[in-house]
Amino acid sequence: MEPVTTFSGKAVALVADDVDTDQIIPAAYLKVTDKSGLAEGLFKAWRYLPDGTPSPDFPLNRPEAAGATVLVTGRNFGCGSSREHAPWALQGYGFKAVIALSFADIFRNNSLKIGLLPIVIDEASHRELLRYLEADPDTSVTVDLPNQQVILPGGRAVSFPIDGFAKHCLVHGVDQLGFILQQEESIAAYEAATPAWVNTLRPDERG
Amino acid sequence: MSQSRTLFDKVWDAHVVRPESADTPAVLYIDLHLIHEVTSPQAFTELRQRGLRVRRPDRTLATMDHSTPTTPRNALGVIPVIDPQAIAQLDRLRANCADFGIPLYELGSSNQGIVHVIGPEQGLTQPGMTIVCGDSHTSTHGAFGALAFGIGTSEVGHVLATQCLLQYRPRTCAVRVEGRLQPGVTAKDIILAIIAKYGVGGGTGHVFEYMGEAIRALSMEERMTICNMSIEGGARAGMVAPDDMTFEYVAGRPYAPKGADFEAALARWRRLPGDPEARFDKEMFLDASALAPMITYGTNPGMGMPIDAAIPSPEQLPDASSRQALDKALSYMGLAPGKPLLGHKVDVVFIGSCTNSRISDLRQVAAFFKGRKVAEGVRVMVVPGSQQVKRQAEAEGLDEIFRAAGAEWREAGCSACLGMNDDKVPPGKYALSTSNRNFEGRQGPGARTLLASPLTAAATALTGVVTDPRTMLDGVATV
Ligand code: SF4
Numbered sequence: 217m218e219p220v221t222t223f224s225g226k227a228v229a230l231v232a233d234d235v236d237t238d239q240i241i242p243a244a245y246l247k248v249t250d251k252s253g254l255a256e257g258l259f260k261a262w263r264y265l266p267d268g269t270p271s272p273d274f275p276l277n278r279p280e281a282a283g284a285t286v287l288v289t290g291r292n293f294g295c296g297s298s299r300e301h302a303p304w305a306l307q308g309y310g311f312k313a314v315i316a317l318s319f320a321d322i323f324r325n326n327s328l329k330i331g332l333l334p335i336v337i338d339e340a341s342h343r344e345l346l347r348y349l350e351a352d353p354d355t356s357v358t359v360d361l362p363n364q365q366v367i368l369p370g371g372r373a374v375s376f377p378i379d380g381f382a383k384h385c386l387v388h389g390v391d392q393l394g395f396i397l398q399q400e401e402s403i404a405a406y407e408a409a410t411p412a413w414v415n416t417l418r419p420d421e422r423g
Numbered sequence: 424m425s426q427s428r429t430l431f432d433k434v435w436d437a438h439v440v441r442p443e444s445a446d447t448p449a450v451l452y453i454d455l456h457l458i459h460e461v462t463s464p465q466a467f468t469e470l471r472q473r474g475l476r477v478r479r480p481d482r483t484l485a486t487m488d489h490s491t492p493t494t495p496r497n498a499l500g501v502i503p504v505i506d507p508q509a510i511a512q513l514d515r516l517r518a519n520c521a522d523f524g525i526p527l528y529e530l531g532s533s534n535q536g537i538v539h540v541i542g543p544e545q546g547l548t549q550p551g552m553t554i555v556c557g558d559s560h561t562s563t564h565g566a567f568g569a570l571a572f573g574i575g576t577s578e579v580g581h582v583l584a585t586q587c588l589l590q591y592r593p594r595t596c597a598v599r600v601e602g603r604l605q606p607g608v609t610a611k612d613i614i615l616a617i618i619a620k621y622g623v624g625g626g627t628g629h630v631f632e633y634m635g636e637a638i639r640a641l642s643m644e645e646r647m648t649i650c651n652m653s654i655e656g657g658a659r660a661g662m663v664a665p666d667d668m669t670f671e672y673v674a675g676r677p678y679a680p681k682g683a684d685f686e687a688a689l690a691r692w693r694r695l696p697g698d699p700e701a702r703f704d705k706e707m708f709l710d711a712s713a714l715a716p717m718i719t720y721g722t723n724p725g726m727g728m729p730i731d732a733a734i735p736s737p738e739q740l741p742d743a744s745s746r747q748a749l750d751k752a753l754s755y756m757g758l759a760p761g762k763p764l765l766g767h768k769v770d771v772v773f774i775g776s777c778t779n780s781r782i783s784d785l786r787q788v789a790a791f792f793k794g795r796k797v798a799e800g801v802r803v804m805v806v807p808g809s810q811q812v813k814r815q816a817e818a819e820g821l822d823e824i825f826r827a828a829g830a831e832w833r834e835a836g837c838s839a840c841l842g843m844n845d846d847k848v849p850p851g852k853y854a855l856s857t858s859n860r861n862f863e864g865r866q867g868p869g870a871r872t873l874l875a876s877p878l879t880a881a882a883t884a885l886t887g888v889v890t891d892p893r894t895m896l897d898g899v900a901t902v
Contacts, residue, residue: 232751
C-alpha cells in the first residue's frame with residue numbers, strides 16, 4: 217500500500233448523522249468479485265433521481281464539489297452492514313479522508329485497512345469547519361497524519377485520535393497482514409496449547 | 424487470576440495469541456470463520472496474489488445465502504439462478520472453496536442457509552468460542568456465550584491466511600432486561616426497544632452482555648434474535664452467558680463434541696459466565712414487563728416505538744440534527760408525525776432473515792395463520808433461514824398452513840432482507856418485515872420497511888394493515 221502522510225484537498229459536507237453503509241453503497245453493487253464499479257454506486261439513491269439523472273441538490277453533485285478528497289459528515293458514519301465495499305467506494309470516488317463526529321466500529325476498521333482516514337474531531341471544530349464550507353464551498357483542508365492534525369481553512373490545527381498501530385502502518389506503508397504472518401511461531405504455539413473447540417470440518421464436506 | 428472477569432473477558436483472554444502492547448493491538452485467535460459469496464472474493468484474490476494458503480480450512484465454513492434466489496425448485500429439484508452477476512459470484516465462491524479446501528454448503532444442498540442460522544444449527548457455534556464472518560450480524564452467535572463479530576473483507580483475508588485478527592480490547596456494556604414479557608410480546612420487541620431507547624450508536628466501541636430475568640427466560644432462538652441486532656445498537660458483539668438451555672441446544676448437533684469430549688467441553692463452558700463482582704464499563708436497562716410489541720416508523724432501527732403509540736413529531740426532539748433526521752426519515756417513509764401506525768396499510772409482509780427465520784419463529788407465524796387467510800392484495804413471503812429449518816417446518820406441516828393461508832413458502836436465504844437478490848419490495852411500497860434493517864432502500868430501491876416481530880408480522884399479514892398481535896391472540900395456540 218502507498219504510504220499516507222500529509223495531503224491537502226477540497227472538502228465537501230454531507231450534513232447527516234447515522235449514514236449507513238447501505239446508503240454509501242447499496243447491495244445491488246455488492247455483486248462484484250473485485251472492486252470495480254463501486255464508485256459509480258456511491259450514495260446511489262441520494263446522488264441520482266429515480267430517472268437516473270444526477271440529483272442537483274446532493275452535495276457531491278454541486279459543481280464546487282468536483283475533485284473533493286475530504287468528506288465532512290456527522291455522527292456515527294458508516295453504521296450498519298460490515299461491507300468493506302463502502303470505504304472502497306468512497307476511495308474509488310476519490311476521497312482520502314472522512315471527517316466526522318464519530319464512526320461506527322466496523323467502518324472505521326475497514327477504512328483504516330485501506331488507507332481511507334476516518335478522522336474524528338471535536339464538535340466546536342466540526343461546527344467551525346462546516347461554517348467555512350458554507351461560506352465558501354471551494355474550501356480545502358490539510359490532513360497531517362504523522363502529527364494527527366487537521367488544519368482548518370483558517371489555519372487552526374485540530375488534533376484527532378487514531379489507532380497508533382494503524383497510523384504506523386499507513387505512514388510507513390506497512391502491511392497489517394504481513395505483521396500477523398510474522399507471528400507464526402506464537403500462532404502455532406497457541407494452536408498446540410489449546411484444545412480444539414470445534415470438531416474439524418473436512419474439505420470434502422458437502423451440505 | 425484473582426481479578427473478577429466478565430463473560431467477555433474470559434473469552435477474550437482465552438484467545439490472546441499475543442497481548443496488546445503500547446504499539447500493537449492484540450493478536451486474537453479465531454476459532455470459527457464463516458464465509459459467504461459477497462464479502463469473500465476479494466480476500467481470496469489477495470491470498471492468491473501473495474501466494475498464501477488458507478491456514479485452517481478445517482475451521483472455515485462457506486455457504487451461499489445473500490445473492491441467491493429463494494424461488495421454488497424446478498422439476499429437476501434445482502434452484503435456478505438467473506442473474507449473471509450472482510452466477511459469477513457463486514461460481515467464484517465454489518472455485519475458491521475448491522482451490523483452498525474449504526467446505527461449502529452450496530445453494531440447494533441440504534445444509535445451506537443463512538450463515539448465522541447454519542452455524543448454531545450444525546453445532547459449530549459453541550460457548551466460549553471466537554467466531555467471525557464478513558457480515559455484521561455475526562453477533563447472532565453470541566447467544567451461546569461466544570465472542571462473535573462482523574469484519575470487513577481485508578480482515579476476512581487476515582483470518583483466512585493466519586486464523587488471527589489484530590484487535591484492541593473493546594469496552595463492555597451490561598444490558599439488563601428484568602421482568603417477564605407479556606403475551607404477544609417477544610424477544611424481537613426487547614431488542615427493538617433497547618435500540619429505540621439507547622440509539623443506533625449507543626453501543627459503539629462496546630460488547631453487550633444481555634442479562635437479567637427476561638433474558639434467562641428466553642429460548643436459545645430468542646436469544647439469537649436479540650444478539651443478532653446488537654450491531655443495530657452500535658455494538659459489534661452481544662453475548663449471553665451460557666446455561667443449561669445453551670448446553671442442551673448444542674448437545675447432539677453434528678459438530679458438537681461427543682461423549683467424553685462433550686463432558687470436558689461442558690466443564691469448560693460452565694466456567695464461562697462472568698464472576699459476580701465483575702464490572703462493566705457501561706450499563707443499560709429495560710423493563711420487559713412493561714413492554715408492548717415494537718415497530719419502527721423511520722429509516723434506522725432506532726426509530727422505533729410501541730405499536731400503539733403515535734409517530735413522534737420532529738418538534739418533540741431536543742436537537743436540530745435529530746429533528747432533521749426524523750423529517751427526512753418520515754418524508755422517505757411517507758408517514759405523518761403524530762399519527763398512529765396501527766391500521767396503516769402494508770403491501771408486503773416478509774417473514775425471514777437471520778433475525779427471525781428459525782423454526783420457532785415459523786411455528787409462531789403458523790399458529791396465527793392456521794385456518795385463516797392472509798389479506799387480499801398483500802404479498803406474504805415466508806422464507807426459512809436454512810434448508811434444515813425448511814425440512815423441519817415441512818415435517819411439521821407448517822408449509823401447508825402457510826400455503827393454505829395464501830402466503831409464499833420459499834427456499835432458504837437472505838431473501839428480501841437486503842435487496843440484493845430477486846426478492847425485493849417495490850419502490851414506495853410498505854413492507855412489514857421481521858428482518859433487522861429499515862434503512863432507505865434496504866429491501867429494494869424506494870422500499871419502505873417497518874420492522875417488527877414475527878407475531879406482529881403474522882397479525883398484519885392477516886389483516887393487511889399494521890396490527891397489534893395482542894388483539895388476535897384468542898384461539899392462537901402456543902403463543
Ligand atoms: S438475512 Fe439479512 S442481515 Fe442476515 S445475513 Fe442475510 S442479508 Fe445480512
